[in-house]
Amino acid sequence: MVRVGVLGGRGYTAGELLRLLVRHPEVEVTAVVSRKELGEPISQVHPWLRGQLDLPLTQSNNVQLAGQCDCVFSCLPHTASAEAVGELLKLGVRVIDFSADFRLNDLETYEHWYQVKHPVPQLVGQTVYGLPELFRDEIRSANLVANPGCFPTTAILALTPLILADLIQSEGIIVDSKSGVSGAGRQADEAYSFCEVNEATSAYKIGKHRHMPEMEQIITRASQRATQILFTPHLVPMNRGILSTIYANPNPGTTLETWTECLTEFYRAEPFVDVVSHLPKTSEVVGTNRCVISVSRSRGRVVIVSCIDNLLKGASGAAVQNFNLMYGFPETTALG
Amino acid sequence: MVRVGVLGGRGYTAGELLRLLVRHPEVEVTAVVSRKELGEPISQVHPWLRGQLDLPLTQSNNVQLAGQCDCVFSCLPHTASAEAVGELLKLGVRVIDFSADFRLNDLETYEHWYQVKHPVPQLVGQTVYGLPELFRDEIRSANLVANPGCFPTTAILALTPLILADLIQSEGIIVDSKSGVSGAGRQADEAYSFCEVNEATSAYKIGKHRHMPEMEQIITRASQRATQILFTPHLVPMNRGILSTIYANPNPGTTLETWTECLTEFYRAEPFVDVVSHLPKTSEVVGTNRCVISVSRSRGRVVIVSCIDNLLKGASGAAVQNFNLMYGFPETTALG
């Protein structure tokens, strides 16, 4: 049994993570840390855990945590997460970090886009990006895995094989994403109150969203082609799910068939990526750890639809998939 | 032209009120007061006002307001509202108060249910309850009208005629109400965030909601029968609309036909109450100032469904209806 702890236990990603972990036959959850509702059972915050996990929420104390846990999942916000991660690694704990602190290659890009000083700059560039479909081997032996962002997961999985195979151009790509509201996390914010979000769709942070450089860097890292992406996120009135519509320019001589075949082959053995011939709905993947991808052609362009459950393949499902790799369990354990 | 001011201008009820007032041919909106976004145009908060009302939000100053306005609508929360109302009345301004501060008959009930000291106790019991269907004449000459609560509007309109006519018992009544989320107002509160409310229904404040004594007191006042009501509000994932399902014990010898005829007759000349023979949906009344009522019989009981748009007949529409009466305009002006 691997003893597991969770930092930031009240959030939606932590809730889904714990839902998966209590089903995992090789996991014992030994600590759930939170700033709020200290001492209350975690099942009060995430009621579906009642009777399965009633641990009281505890205060952050990394030394104590290191005594209780072999592996920690950090669902803390950026910078707060890096601080905890740095200490836990030193104490010999393996970490899966949900924040963006260790996803980018270089300090400069991080500090430019996040507008903060990085708390443990020495670790930046050393870590593994936790997308098993591209970095499976590195994940197996990693002590620190940077769990991918939700939007980047849809884009990186859809684009990397096509760029690697020189079927599409790596510049001039547009990713137009539609996300459910849980992506914004659990919070008291008028902008995310029901009446503001319900019966409304909006674009936000055009050209300013931090997942844009993440997409570019990871695809560049995986494909060795300098990749440039214009990313526009939208908020849609649903709890869960992301659908990204991706527009790219094909290389000459390529066709819908070659694009489709490339993706189908690349993911043939993958348990959690499906290349399909219909146009998928987000509801097909909600509640699963799958990414479903469909390719079309229109007006001479490649149009790819890629969708996931932002809380599972876009966060907690991916984290458990990474955990399974790190500890040598079958990759689909607790995710079936 | 009546010069009109609005206190608490950022809220949802104020937004709907201003939507109606800019259409009113006899109204000039001269001031909109708010604590937040001072100096910004009100049309930034309520975008449908753009080009029609771009007044900047101003700070509260009752003396100045009295110079600018003949009539003020207060959308402030309780106690804050009473304080402003007391001062404005002294300054000669007529007031329509959306808060509960002047709805109850007696100080003791108010202070028990609201758990506060009333700021202007001398006015309690002196004011008119702004339900035109029951108190039209008093409203015409009132300087202060207590605009009804949203849930009470559904219950009082459905029950009063039947109690007055001795067709049903005034005790043992149950009002089970389902409300859209705008009833909770515009606020940053985790409990009303999209993901908490969407795909969820819940009961709240069973036996503790402040609209329970309001229903009882007003029906008692209008019918002269001591009325007792068990009230259970529920939150339903929609922006607007209230549907109340009301259970009462019939008096002997009465039938579905006599109940229906009583309500039909009582509201025959009313422009905003419809007694219908089908079971209504809230979407029928959303966007209108109507209350739609339907009567059924089951297992020997009277079952009444009564529904309104909580922001219109349950708040701002009723307020404009009261305003029209106070100033002698046709009652349906700006409400058609």
Next chain:
Amino acid sequence: MVRVGVLGGRGYTAGELLRLLVRHPEVEVTAVVSRKELGEPISQVHPWLRGQLDLPLTQSNNVQLAGQCDCVFSCLPHTASAEAVGELLKLGVRVIDFSADFRLNDLETYEHWYQVKHPVPQLVGQTVYGLPELFRDEIRSANLVANPGCFPTTAILALTPLILADLIQSEGIIVDSKSGVSGAGRQADEAYSFCEVNEATSAYKIGKHRHMPEMEQIITRASQRATQILFTPHLVPMNRGILSTIYANPNPGTTLETWTECLTEFYRAEPFVDVVSHLPKTSEVVGTNRCVISVSRSRGRVVIVSCIDNLLKGASGAAVQNFNLMYGFPETTALG
């Protein structure tokens, strides 16, 4: 391994049932029958099954089915279900029937409320009502289990212990239920189209819903007290979940504490019924096989809130719970 078949495989309850069955370690799904999309893989209809269950949909043929299956779950509509069930039983197949055909005690009530001739009248009154919390022993040895209706599950679980213990009166009960839309099944009907249901709440079939006699008969059967219930269902804009608000008259000398203690004790050992002290939301139980019950007191009445996921504890979860009992598997298998 038990070989299992499903009739009516395209519906929402069948979809949830299959989601559970593919996780069940002792089940092999050998046939899924449907009138539509014959020959297509069931995973095309319920995409979360992709890669886990890709059986083609087959035409109804009871003899063939009896050769393939030890147990059949029928998700067919009433009368169609009874016909299939009658034949399958004769062929030695055990059946869990989701329809209402075998829930009621007597033919007369069935034919009055359903306005049809019963296709296999000789079986009426012989069958077991599949609510394990009340009829566990009978279920174990049954060849035909009548799976409970969704609304009745909330009411029967909340009321039966209190009536059995003589804490509340068995007459004069009101059950006011709010249901998500999946309760209406998968169908092309303007009344259930998105724009008709979204942003709307409505009551329907007041005094006429077929779950009313089901509630009364089963509580009467379990408690030996003649029970009378006024039942009002409502449609609420969400996919899943039922919340029933139940009003009953307490017997003299009883208190909130005695009611709560009675329910708590009754369900102490039950894995799927929680008696809680807060007011639950449907979202707490959606995705689980739980019924969550909370008791309050107001205006001298007992007010009980009882909620379930209509597709799980209200249909497919209950069915798997019954299946586990029938085959001697741990009752929570595939439901944890």
Next chain:
Amino acid sequence: MVRVGVLGGRGYTAGELLRLLVRHPEVEVTAVVSRKELGEPISQVHPWLRGQLDLPLTQSNNVQLAGQCDCVFSCLPHTASAEAVGELLKLGVRVIDFSADFRLNDLETYEHWYQVKHPVPQLVGQTVYGLPELFRDEIRSANLVANPGCFPTTAILALTPLILADLIQSEGIIVDSKSGVSGAGRQADEAYSFCEVNEATSAYKIGKHRHMPEMEQIITRASQRATQILFTPHLVPMNRGILSTIYANPNPGTTLETWTECLTEFYRAEPFVDVVSHLPKTSEVVGTNRCVISVSRSRGRVVIVSCIDNLLKGASGAAVQNFNLMYGFPETTALG
């Protein structure tokens, strides 16, 4: 008073149209035609009309209609609409046609995209496209106005001024649109049932939607530049509203400021187009006849967000705006 008739009166666009027309001081609605619910009052279908318009639904009879109406709004589907329109024009009635039958320039494109024979081919290419912001003068004197499609309205208003001013390239444009469900019309279709659409986002008809050639033809007509557009529509779980995110390549030397200024100037005097500096939500325009446009720059591209209420500026509001022009009424009558 202009005597007005409506064909296809049960639909959502007809409902909104009638909501506007009953408020119009110069309109008398004299006939509402429908295939279903014949003889029932139109207010039964659209309950907000109760007491304001209770005309019975009548069968289609163009001769009779020509006797009752000066102007007819056709909300019929394509081809059915063209047939009626052809006859009504001959009978001297002016027509505003909501269908696509007369929007395209040439028969070939129409018959290719709609896969039908056009019933009155001689009228194709003769008609006026009812977008007042571009074709106001032609509309004034037209006997037949082709009311624009909802998606095209967002794209044409956003793009035409920039193409006309040579600020952006007229090829390589992408329009990624997100629509509420009322755009699909009122219908019994499993695909548009609540549970299929709620909590789901999907792309549909990539490269195959009929509004793609409409966008291209009208922008080409208005700008005299051959325009090519890749259009991807998406379905989003809300009743009303369209938000289009539009990507275009700027011409050299142009900037965010020049694009914004161009649009601002072009629409300065327009009552129903707002160029704003924030990123708008669809809820800002729902219930209004406005198109709100916002321009951004990212990764060297022009990114425009354009949103409307699909039932108003995208259908019935535009139709009344056209009607006002055709009859010389102030353009904003009934639309304020």
